[in-house]
Ligand SMILES: Nc1ncnc2c1ncn2[C@@H]1O[C@H](COP(=O)(O)OP(=O)(O)O)[C@@H](O)[C@H]1O
Ligand SMILES: CC(=O)OP(=O)(O)O
């Protein structure tokens with residue numbers, strides 16, 4: 282069965298086309314910097330030459346249309362007909378408390394995804410656009426939704442409740458949900474496999490550092506706490522999101538700057554984080570380049586790193602120890618500078634890093650800690666797409 286997987290992130294879209302007979306990737310690719318006039322589309326047909334184009338792509342719909350064009354392209358295509366795709370798996374960021382597992386998409390599911398737009402304003406709208414774009418190009422082909430929130434359903438109440446009047450949880454489901462669950466689940470399983478140990482014996486701190494970023498405490502295979510909350514705004518400082526702050530700032534700034542609720546939401550989601558502090562935008566590659574000479578970029582980097590380090594400490598405390606720390610996602614996998622800055626301040630955990638290995642670029646799972654280190658520190662490339670493809674196959678089969 283050929284399964285197409287779509288992962289619409291806030292600023293990027295990633296896709297993979299699988300032949301699930303042996304989980305082989307027939308084509309993969311991504312569109313980065315969506316919303317900018319120099320968006321980058323990279324299409325990688327297996328066994329053929331990679332295509333890379335830089336063009337204006339302002340919306341996710343346009344990005345998806347372009348991807349389908351390349352899938353059936355006379356030279357760089359891998360399908361003779363787009364209808365060879367038998368099922369499509371979609372990453373959907375927020376499932377609220379409605380979904381604790383992946384589901385077949387129907388009108389009710391779409392309404393439920395829409396029902397929590399407010400809770401993931403940068404993501405769920407993009408995810409639904411993805412579903413609807415596929416429905417129009419591939420009518421009749423089953424779509425499966427795989428939720429970021431599902432893995433974190435194991436969090437205990439003391440971790441997922443907010444210390445506000447309890448009635449608000451009952452009335453509005455205001456609680457912490459957590460995100461990037463598909464990724465945290467995948468990399469923690471990969472790490473256990475790499476170390477040759479059962480996951481049931483490991484305490485893992487998983488750092489998913491991309492444009493959106495979250496850290497999860499995984500105790501013996503189960504998510505017990507995670508840095509994102511009711512929405513993907515809580516927790517770490519991110520590309521454009523503030524992460525944790527004093528909630529009193531919100532009414533204060535609304536009064537002082539005469540902002541509406543929408544405006545303050547947009548400020549915290551789109552104009553904060555690395556963008557808000559550096560003035561150079563959200564891309565860590567730009568920050569790293571500028572911070573050598575620019576104070577704003579340096580401060581942005583230092584705050585970003587410091588906040589990650591504090592969360593690692595918090596989750597070591599939450600689990601009363603740690604065996605493995607994982608770095609994953611766009612920044613976590615690629616920025617040796619950030620990994621160095623974080624880990625050289627974790628000496629209290631007995632962590633020792635081989636900086637030479639840390640600098641090596643690779644798409645493979647690798648250990649960057651030395652053999653003397655008391656904690657294993659790994660870089661594990663995430664693969665949310667493979668997890669989604671597997672779930673899609675499972676759901677499609679069980680619905681037959
Ligand atoms: N070589 C690199 N060095 C540092 N950061 C990088 C590098 N390559 C990619 N990134 C960072 O990865 C981020 C994207 O991560 P990704 O996990 O794809 O994000 P998302 O899924 O949230 O859109 C970019 O914003 C960029 O900052
Ligand atoms: C939930 C979330 O922040 O996702 P992303 O990292 O793709 O923006």
Ligand SMILES: [Mg+2]
Nearest residue numbers: 290491492493
């Ligand atoms: Mg992502």
